[in-house]
Amino acid sequence: MITRKHLRRRTFLRGLGTTVALPLLDAMTPAFAAPSKAGAKPPTRMAFVYVPNGIIMQDWTPSEEGASFAFKPIMSPMEPHRDKMLVLTGLTQNGGRALGDGPGDHARAAASFLTGMHPRKTAGADIKIGISVDQVAAQKIGAATRFASLELGLEDGRLVGSCDSGYSCAYSNNLAWRTENSPLPPEINPRLVFERLFGSGDEVEDATARARRLKYEKSILDSVAAETGSLKTTLGPTDQRKLDEYLHSVREIEKRIAANERDHQDVAPPFSKPAGAPLDYSEHCRLMYDLMTVAMQMDATRVITLMMGREGSSRAYREIGISDAHHPLTHHRNDETMVNKVKQINRYHVEQFAYFIQKLRNTPDGDGSLLDHSMIVYGSGLADGNRHTHHDLPVLLMGGGNGTLKPGRHVRYANDTPMNNLFVAMLDRMGVEVESLGDSKGKLGYLSEL
């Protein structure tokens, strides 16, 4: 067994010569437990995993309710985790619907998914949606960890061109919204996520050098914050808002530096630094899921969002022999060949997600596993991608929620139950009490009781 002692930072730095992507070795985990306060109850973590373009629902939703439901083909990779999952049927994101704004369902699907709000239709000026559930949590509990939240993705924002029917790309590229008009763009490069968690390893730094560097960084941040404050008074409201975003970011980094000083230890990463974003989708997924697991395990953050593709994605999944672009395929008009290809993509996504759940399950955490202490949502802001429906969304809630969930069931809710009811219920379990969020009408029931 490898212990932390064997993986000192120096060894790691020398080992950086090779940047082969290795999945996290399970054998390493004992050396790498969260810096937990001995005896304390492990924290509850939450993550949201988004898949674009909807799912073929007849091959997703189990026919039976309750504990003894049968798995339909798309969901079947999750079968080993039946005991740790809640299949939630009937949830709706009403904000994703047109509500008089015409086309643009893809942009609205992603924008409404974690906010429960209806985005303002604009190609640029005054983007506006609402704060997302992960950020509500991050703002309340984020101070306890190095990163209030992590935003990750597997596909870069669309490089050019309009995104969806007059909606700014900000809507379809981002899940997390810190304020109603500040999205938090996802990081898609596993190497950069790794560097955020473990440092760049560019140079070996001793304690004195580190302390000195942090001192200057703090001072720099301090003075730019002051500079921004006085600058703001001379500007109009929109420019002020831009500088507020900047100021908030500066404050966040200051907090991170403080947390880093407080909790700093020479943590050796359990796997070597990835070279970059791999071309192979599964490999890319695995790296991200490994990093998510390790971030949760280290208690570097308790809130993560992952977009497995930007909404409206036209990725071609050649890895499973599909060279057609995803989005056009989902407008299948019930053509059997096309429907089958979409099903394959849907299932492929679930397979990747199952890897993550398995990983969390294998990772000991306090008195149980990381999965026991987590709530992981998997879903899409569209149900039927062909018709662009925003009701009956595909939603899984994985994990034990630190004893607050009763998994192993398929629950069907009344039609048009707001998805945000689920989020309010989840926030409650994170110790974040909110009266309402977005269009929520109360807390979703039947999560911990039958």
Added chain:
Amino acid sequence: MLSFVSARGFGAGDPGFRKVAKPFLAKHCNACHSTKAKVANLDLERFRTVDAVLAEQELWDKAARKIRTGEMPPKGRPAPSNAEVDGILTWLTNEYARYDKSVRPDPGRVTARRLNRAEYNNTIRDLVGIDLRPAETFPVDDSGYGFDNIGDVLSMSPALMEKYMIAASRIAKAAIAVPRTFKETSDRYRSDRVKHNGPVGSLEVKHSFPVEADYELRIAIAGRRAIPEDGLRIVALIDGKEERTFDIVAPPNRPRVLDLKIRPKAGPHTLRAHFIDAQGKVVNEDRGMLVEYLDVRGPYNPAPFEPPPSHAKVLICGEWPGKYDDACLRQIVAEFTRRAFRRPVTPQEVDSFYRYVKVAKDDGESAEVALRYALQAVLVSPQFLFRIERHPKPTDPKASHVIGDFELATRLSYFLWASMPDETLYQLAQQKQLRKPGVLEQQVDRMIADAKFAGFVDNFLGQWLELRNLDEVKPAPEKFPEFDTALRAAMKKETQLFFEHVARNDQSILQFLNSDYTFLNARLARHYGISEVEGDDFRMVKLATAQRGGILTHASLLTVSSYPNRTSPVLRGKFLLENFLNAPPPPPPPNVPTLEEQAATNKGSLRQQMEKHRTNAVCASCHSRMDALGFGLENYDAVGKWRDRDGEFSIDSSGELPGQRKFASPAELKSILMEERNDFAMALAEKMIIYALGRGLERNDRPQLRQIVRNLAASGYKFKHLVMEIVKSAPFQMRRGEGGKS
């Protein structure tokens, strides 16, 4: 805020409306678009005065387009005579022109723009003199209105701020070197610890060399077997190139060690040792021997230090290393801050950054290290990261003012270079010369001729024609085996060179629609079936046939407007409408699925299937024009190669645009587009203004947009004229305050 001025006196008589518009509407439109029937939710009957018309220009722009292209009145209704059509269109054009001259130009308001990735990279390059490209690792900037330099959309997040901090520190380190001494070290890479992709028995590692110097490379071989009869030898390679080959002579029952001296340049290099057999073939199987470890020792005799090019830009006084007095250090900080902020700085501002130098020196740091901290602080300041324009009355939406000279220099340089102003622009701003007659023209000329104009080509052209997506497209390899990185690069280059040629030689922008020349290298010429172009270098080529000519026939554009495995007339038609004809089609109405055509199957050709679809009247209203345009380009496959057949069907690239305008080939389609030159000019002008301003256009911008296009047409559609018109326009030269908005 810009209410239409009825005091101009049209209200009373309004003879134009009564004589021209009213009869036309009554005869050709109001049967369907009456207040009662309101077909397509459009009521034209309610317009009774020219004022009412001018109050809803978007609607009338669209109506005029439909009348001009013959889309309206629809088939089956009596068509208006040419004289009638000319009559109403001329009337509207004249009314617009009169209106445009009568309104006070509203410059609009631009939100403080964060430097986007391209601008950040270019600015750092020009600021420190080293092309470090630190923004490659920043998150992709969201775009709006088709561009990623829109102030309102460019957001800031803690993750990005973290990257700015890291980048600032790296840039400062790269910009200011510190004298270094190199300790000799020894690093061992063991084959049982290193994972690599080299052949069996070999060892491959990446090693970072701190300095160009001599190093000792030691290769240790282990193996069970004695002298190999098959004559195995071992080769040492650096970055894939053979450095030396050793015969293996001694019985290797314990590590046998081979030494060689190497002298790599500073930086990471790949070191490899592998076995070859007697024939010189690389061994990739277990022959009982392996490279056990590689040692790298050194550096010895390091090369003398060569100051980075940034020293000349940043260390403007004193002497490297270490000889800087306090006045000089302060001057270095002051100059750097001024250039980074793109405006003069106050002594207080200089102090706030010079402070770091003092503190660091008190901490015992060298002058160089102390300066780095000051640079780092400047590089994360909001005044560097954002282009902030001051306004005397920032919250008064009625208060317009002419922007300052430094702000104008900055707008110019980010428009045409996607980077900071150079000293020439700065000095002109300093001396208040920029707005003197002729100076702007001169500067625009100079900037277009400058190599930094590549920043405009990359970013404006790259987004207008979606060329950036060319880096991402993945044509299906089974269908297009010839598509490789060389072809991808060549496609992009052709369009860039062509665009640059038109810009630099001040040609007509109509050449984008059609031309009798292009730029090719051998690879692309082969793709186009054009012979007698050899080598990798591009050159201007006169086109002998009508198969190619104009950007519409560039493989780049044809590829980005296709699906990975097939062409899509719908996508291409939409692309043309949006980017060339200023008529972005409305998205399909709710609950009507997008018309996604299927690949050619045995159910008939792609075209036949689509035509069937268009029998649906709802789809037909938009798709008749969109698809026809796309069909006209069907002779080009999904990677832009000419074809006469698609599978078993022969290509039919004929079509009919509304108004009975028929074409039988791509060349004929282009001549029809040439007739719509005004729409094209409007499309290009609108895109370029959005890019230049960093904001979307609003209704109050329309008078100026139309004026720019009128002037452009009068100039013969010259490229530089378009740029100058934009630069001289009120939105570019001025800004106004902002009202309280939610």
